[in-house]
Amino acid sequence: MKGPGHRVLDDQRGLRLFLHLAQSLNFGRTSLDCHVSPATLTRTVQRLETELGHRLFDRGPRGVSLTAEGRRFREYAVQALELWQAYRDERPDPADLTGRLTVFATVTACQTLLPDLLAPFRTAHPQVRLDLRTGDAAAALARLDEGEADVAVAGIPARLPGPLVGRTLTVTDLVLVTARDRPDPGLDGPFVLPQRGLVREAADRWLRARGRPGAVACEPDGHEALLALVALGCGTGVVPRLVLEHSAVRDRIAVLPADPAPEPFPIGLCVRRSDLRRPLVAALWSLTAHW
Amino acid sequence: MKGPGHRVLDDQRGLRLFLHLAQSLNFGRTSLDCHVSPATLTRTVQRLETELGHRLFDRGPRGVSLTAEGRRFREYAVQALELWQAYRDERPDPADLTGRLTVFATVTACQTLLPDLLAPFRTAHPQVRLDLRTGDAAAALARLDEGEADVAVAGIPARLPGPLVGRTLTVTDLVLVTARDRPDPGLDGPFVLPQRGLVREAADRWLRARGRPGAVACEPDGHEALLALVALGCGTGVVPRLVLEHSAVRDRIAVLPADPAPEPFPIGLCVRRSDLRRPLVAALWSLTAHW
């Protein structure tokens, strides 16, 4: 679905994929974390190996491991990215970029990630007009596709649609929550789950994995609404920990220990691949290089 | 005619083009020397500038000059290439590449460039079987296209056909020569010129530029044949200085000073772009990185 990218920035994607894989030693893990298909990861590594003329990984039946060449190349990759980062870090002139950048963010992202992300951007480029829009995560990707937003800060699904590229900025746990001062409905429901979106999907997977579906009491739209219902005692809710910690009703909420814990939940930046060549988008994107 | 290349090696092409342009400050010069079309050079620079968000060159009516950002990026580019070169220079295992590599070279190249080029390759990869074929420069590119050779070492035209990429390894002057012990036919002919090929084209351009065509006495096939005819007193010849210096009959040849001097003559390495991903070809290609 995606086409070839561009030179300077895209070459680094190969190095990043390699470095992540060199650490995880797990194609699937890296594929998920870096939001590329397993096929792309496999072929990216194959391309590297072909161009270098060496195998970088030993694929044993019992997992993969770095070859000697792989370790050597890892050192190169680290240094190359550091060099690039050093170049990008020396911000040259603060006020040379102008224009408008439309950012779409979930409410959660607004409260948590966005300040850390946009503060340095604003410092570097004070002339840029920032438009900020909010909504749920599902809408974020649609807005990007439609061109109504330039960047999105939201939960990122492992597989991004079409021409979008994402970068995970942080990972938060999903936690099960109940009202603190009400009888505990427990881990068998009833549940209060988001109507749709990544959290809902993760919650469904968790429920399925446990084998005991449990009743769904309400399906509110939005995390804050969900927490409000939970605080009212409607049932057991599932939210990202990050949301809970920034919620206005967190004092009335208790976290239930769960085993197995629901899978972690990546939150990050997402842009249209083709937009990486726009100076404004590239500038913001490059700010996240070290995350 | 060419498609996009591949990551690691191809990204460096952009940096190399940039560095050459940063030194020459002349799009046409760099375009010729690096064997890319002016359009490609322009757009490569434009791409860099877009991705970086800065102009790298000031295009004044009186030529181009580096901007402050351009100078900064030049430092990065130099370091990035040095880093890559350092990685490639540490040859890991000497004997890890095997197979066969068919090299096509002109006679001149065999005598001059080839030893310097192939000696380190052979040291690094003794297991590789080298097939060496000789012929004239025009045939070299045809052989490459037909797949009958993997690499060519020959004079390289400024514009390479189709899917070939070249890298200039050295530049030699064209010199005008006569028999030392015969009456000097002088700069107005008759001339002894190669029947075809790059030298003939350059000689024709030189003749046209002087405005006095002069007669063509013989059109031998091959530089050695040409020098033999010149030594026999058939007329004034045009050959690359490199050929003259390695000729068996050089003692019987005298060089005529010419003004303006014929244009210099680039000799280099040429491969199919798509072959850069073949380990053997890539290994040889990377050996020329610092030339």
Place this chain on the structure above:
DNA sequence: GCGAACGTTGCGACAAGCGCAACTTTCGCA
């Protein structure tokens, strides 16, 4: 003032690289 030189841009074509989905192999569990 006309022509050459220089850099840029429209255009058609080619092929690199992506995701999807099917495949192979291996491991876990009954």
Place this chain on the structure above:
DNA sequence: TGCGAAAGTTGCGCTTGTCGCAACGTTCGC
């Protein structure tokens, strides 16, 4: 011992980036 899941690879169609050619706008020299 056999079936199912998991992990990595590969065939395929499609998108899209980049190339060279050729036409263009501008500037300088004669």
